[in-house]
Amino acid sequence: MAHPKIAVIIPFFQRKTGVLARSLASIAAQAYPSESLYVLVVDDGSPCPAVQELRDHPPAASLRITVLHQANAGPNEARNTALAGLEPDTDLVAYLDSDDEWIGDHLARAVRALNAGYSAYFANLFHLGDSTNEFDKAKRVRHEDHPSVADDPSLRAYQGDMVHQIATANIIFMPSLVIRVDALGKARFPLAHRHGGGDYLYWMDLIRHGARFVYSTEPEVRCGQGINMWYGSGWGTDGLAMRIVDEARFRRKVLEQHARTEDTKRSLRQRLAELQSGMLQDVVHRLRHRKPVRWQTVRLFYHENPLSLAALKQLFSILRAKLMGGKA
Incomplete structure (x- = not known):
């Protein structure tokens, strides 16, 4: 397929105006x-309505955009809404x-990469404010372990246990994913998990449906604030406790339903222990x-x-080290 028909799915929930315009401009470019x-923009009950954004910041005339609406439910449900609204010949x-x-x-x-016989594509990226791309910064994948595709050393066919890769050192990024x-097409995002883990479980569903992954070593996305909301929740912040709850749910589901090797299972159990310690x-x-403690969230987590x-x-070891260092 020289030019297959592509649907671009954008979940939309913003409190600042003008943000969507930059994403749409990058598609047109x-x-x-x-x-x-x-393009399917799913307005997830956004305080800045997507329709108004399109009026105030008109996109390139070449873009065909449909806005879908749903009551606020989070990005996973928004993406599922768009998947249900795909045009038949997509x-x-x-x-x-x-x-x-x-x-x-x-x-x-x-x-180009998918035409080489693969079903899922992802790429390197820059996180917010970074000048070093994620693959070079995190070093979670050795490109030489994965053969090049289409005579292009920057395109690599992933080889190995992707469940283990995602569970222990994830390298897939949602805004770079093409399937x-x-x-x-039958893979779906899990309900809830709006504080983290929903995209990971979607990748597990792709694997369950037989995904063959190919990836780009070149950065093809520049991330804005949203992706860092999950990573940036530190001690005492309102989002941290629910992030821990959702990450534990993700890890347990992978442990119970997807992990195949003892090495993967051991890593997941270790991470669950770290999350239990982290909540404390x-x-x-x-x-x-x-600061106020959200006891309801704490009780939910330990239930x-x-x-x-x-x-x-682990908790006692960490607390002892902090006390000896004189820091809270």
């Missing part, structure tokens, strides 16, 4: 044939968040700094994750 491209689905931008020839490279509808650390931090001996040992 891809120079992909307009007759083979359309070949590929590309994901982009409303505050992120594509750079380079993202769509053309994705098409073949005929192979993976957050409570201690809040109490010491006289779903009964405190383990490993977590207690």
Whole structure:
């Protein structure tokens, strides 16, 4: 397929105006044939309505945009709403968040790689404010372990256990993901998980549907604020406790339903113990700094994750180190 029909899915919830315009401009800059491209923006009960954004900041005339509406439910449900609204002859689905931008020839490279016989494509990126790309910064993948595709050393066919990769050192990023509808169109995002883990479980569903992954070593996305909301929740912040709850749910589901090797299972159990310890650390931090504790969230977490001996040992070790260092 020289120019397969692509649907670009954008979940939209913003409190600042003008954000969506940058994402749409980056799509238009891809120079992909307009007759083979359309955009589904899902307004997730946004305080800044998507329709008004399009009126105030008109996108390129070449873009065909449809706005879908739903009551606020989070990005996972918004993406599912868009998947249910795909046009029947759609070949590929590309994901982009409303505050992120594509750079380079993202769509053309994705098409080229997928045409080599693969069903899911993802790419390197720059996180907010970074001048070093994620693959070089995190070093979670050795490109030489994965063969090149289409005589292009910057395109690599992922080899190995992707469940283990995602669970222990994830390398897939939602705003770079492009999938073949005929192979993976039945995969869906899980309900809830609005504080983290929903995209990870979607990738697990892609794997369950037989995804064959190919990726780009070149950065093809520049991320805005949204992706960092999850990573940036520190001790005592309102989002941290619910982030821990949702990450634990994700880890447990992978452990129970997807993990195949003992190495993967051991890593997941270790991470669950760290999350149990992390919830206690957050409570201690809040109490010491006289911040309110969200006891309902804490009770929910430990109801779903009964405190383990490993977590207690880890917590005592961390607290002892902090006390010896004189820091809270």
